[in-house]
Every structure is written in C-alpha cells, then in structure tokens.
Amino acid sequence: MKLKEFRLDFEAMLSDVVYGHGFLHYGYWPEGRPETPSAQALGAAQQAWFDRLAAEIPEGVESILDVGSGTGANALALGRLGYRLECLSPSQQLNAMARAKLPEAVRVHDAGFEDFDVPRRFDLCLFGESFHYIRQGPALAQIDRYALKGAIIFDYFRRPGAADIGEDAGRRQTHAAFLEELTRHPGWRIAHDEDVTAAILPTFFVLDHIKNAHIAPFLTRFRAEFRRARPISGRLVEWVFGRRLDRFMRPSRREETFAQEYEYRLIRLERVA
Numbered sequence: 001m002k003l004k005e006f007r008l009d010f011e012a013m014l015s016d017v018v019y020g021h022g023f024l025h026y027g028y029w030p031e032g033r034p035e036t037p038s039a040q041a042l043g044a045a046q047q048a049w050f051d052r053l054a055a056e057i058p059e060g061v062e063s064i065l066d067v068g069s070g071t072g073a074n075a076l077a078l079g080r081l082g083y084r085l086e087c088l089s090p091s092q093q094l095n096a097m098a099r100a101k102l103p104e105a106v107r108v109h110d111a112g113f114e115d116f117d118v119p120r121r122f123d124l125c126l127f128g129e130s131f132h133y134i135r136q137g138p139a140l141a142q143i144d145r146y147a148l149k150g151a152i153i154f155d156y157f158r159r160p161g162a163a164d165i166g167e168d169a170g171r172r173q174t175h176a177a178f179l180e181e182l183t184r185h186p187g188w189r190i191a192h193d194e195d196v197t198a199a200i201l202p203t204f205f206v207l208d209h210i211k212n213a214h215i216a217p218f219l220t221r222f223r224a225e226f227r228r229a230r231p232i233s234g235r236l237v238e239w240v241f242g243r244r245l246d247r248f249m250r251p252s253r254r255e256e257t258f259a260q261e262y263e264y265r266l267i268r269l270e271r272v273a
C-alpha cells in the first residue's frame with residue numbers, strides 16, 4: 001500500500017470517529033478563519049464544503065457518478081437530497097466503509113476512473129477532491145463517455161512552477177494544463193470556474209494550530225516523561241523513532257505552503273447541446 005493511500009485510510013477513520021460524517025475533503029470557510037481553531041470548527045467547514053458543492057448541481061440532474069467517493073459521505077448526503085448515486089474508487093478499504101454506510105441500492109465499484117467500464121451513463125460526474133489523482137486526458141475522455149449533462153470538479157490544481165514529482169507525477173496538473181486539455185474535448189463548455197483558494201486555506205490554519213499548539217507540546221512532555229520513567233525503553237524508542245518524531249514536531253506551515261503550491265477551484269462543465 002502506498003503511503004498516500006494509507007494516509008487516506010487513516011484520515012477516513014479519524015473523520016468518521018472525530019466528526020461522525022467521514023468527509024475526506026478540506027473545509028470551506030467563506031467567512032475566513034474561525035475564532036476558535038478546533039476540530040469541531042473543521043468538521044463544520046467540511047459540511048460547508050459539501051453544501052457549496054451541492055448548491056452547484058444544476059436543476060434537472062437526477063443521476064450522479066461520484067468519482068473518488070471516499071467513505072461514501074458525499075454520496076450519502078446527496079442521496080438524502082434525492083439524487084441517484086453510483087460510486088467508484090480504487091481503494092477497497094474506503095469502499096468497504098462506503099458500502100457499510102450507503103443504502104444497498106447504491107453501487108460502489110472498486111476501480112479507478114481511467115479503467116471504469118459500465119454500460120450506463122449519468123447526468124453528472126462529480127469529482128470531490130479526486131480529480132488531481134487522475135491524469136487529465138483519460139479523465140476528460142471518461143467524462144465524454146459517462147456524463148450526459150455535466151461534471152463538477154471541486155479540487156486543487158498545482159500552481160505553474162510548483163514541482164510535479166514522485167508518485168503524483170502527471171496527475172496534480174495545473175489549471176492552465178486542464179484548460180488546454182479541455183480544448184481537445186469540444187463537447188464541453190465551462191459554466192463556472194471559481195478560484196476558492198482563500199476559502200479553503202483556513203483548513204490549514206486550523207490543522208497547523210492543532211498540531212503546533214496542542215499535539216507537539218503534548219508529545220514533547222510525553223517523551224520527556226517517558227524517558228524519565230522508563231530510561232531503557234525510552235532510549236530505545238528515541239533511537240528508533242526520535243528523528244521521525246523530531247521532524248513531525250517541527251512547526252507546520254501548511255497554510256503558507258499550500259497557497260504557494262496549489263490553487264483550489266470549483267469548476268462546472270456543461271455539455272454543449
């Protein structure tokens with residue numbers, strides 16, 4: 001299992017346990033930073049993200065293909081709004097959580113979008129923070145194939161000049177590359193394209209705060225106490241994990257680094273008649 005997949009599974013478990021909803025996306029904060037940077041505020045902002053997404057779904061849409069459906073939390077909430085859902089994700093672990101949560105009638109496919117193959121089409125293809133996992137050419141070809149009316153992408157794009165490396169090479173593309181790729185798919189027009197980065201950034205302000213102001217000082221006290229109470233095991237733990245813990249405990253600046261590297265956008269594509 002790749003580190004990124006493990007992190008998603010872990011975040012899914014946390015999201016279910018801490019917030020009770022299982023959303024795997026960032027928060028949406030149109031009013032800016034919260035007064036109290038807490039996990040509770042983050043849970044409410046993830047709900048606001050969902051509400052913004054749902055508000056973007058055009059009239060007349062009945063069936064939705066939820067691409068990268070995570071724990072099924074978006075699909076569950078969309079089903080409650082009256083939409084007919086079908087879900088897909090390559091993560092068997094997340095799909096097991098989704099199947100446990102969703103009504104039996106909702107199919108959940110163990111598949112990446114690139115290889116997804118069913119003899120049906122859907123009014124809308126939905127990408128909730130999942131588009132950046134998929135290469136843009138194949139993703140748009142599959143949208144051509146499956147979406148009857150439209151597609152919504154609520155996700156981040158790499159800023160021009162930010163590094164495109166490692167296992168994500170070719171996936172986290174720039175917005176300009178997306179627009180260029182779209183010109184090769186003339187069946188679509190952009191009905192909405194909004195830069196919402198500023199409304200997403202408080203997510204990192206809250207996460208940085210929770211880590212820097214609470215978790216790191218707690219770990220520092222815990223390590224010192226553990227070394228004092230159990231000198232031999234304490235030295236062993238420090239020898240094995242010390243460097244990694246030190247790295248983890250360095251102050252996070254994700255609010256700043258995310259803004260430098262990514263822009264977060266809400267895009268709606270509409271099929272040209």
Ligand SMILES: C[S@@+](CC[C@H](N)C(=O)[O-])C[C@H]1O[C@@H](n2cnc3c(N)ncnc32)[C@H](O)[C@@H]1O
Binds near residue numbers: 023067071073090091
């Ligand atoms: C950050 S999570 C977002 C989950 C959910 N949409 C949400 O808003 O909470 C990204 C999702 O994309 C899925 N994913 C990763 N690679 C994919 C691919 N090639 N095709 C479709 N989904 C993919 C992951 O398994 C996960 O379910």
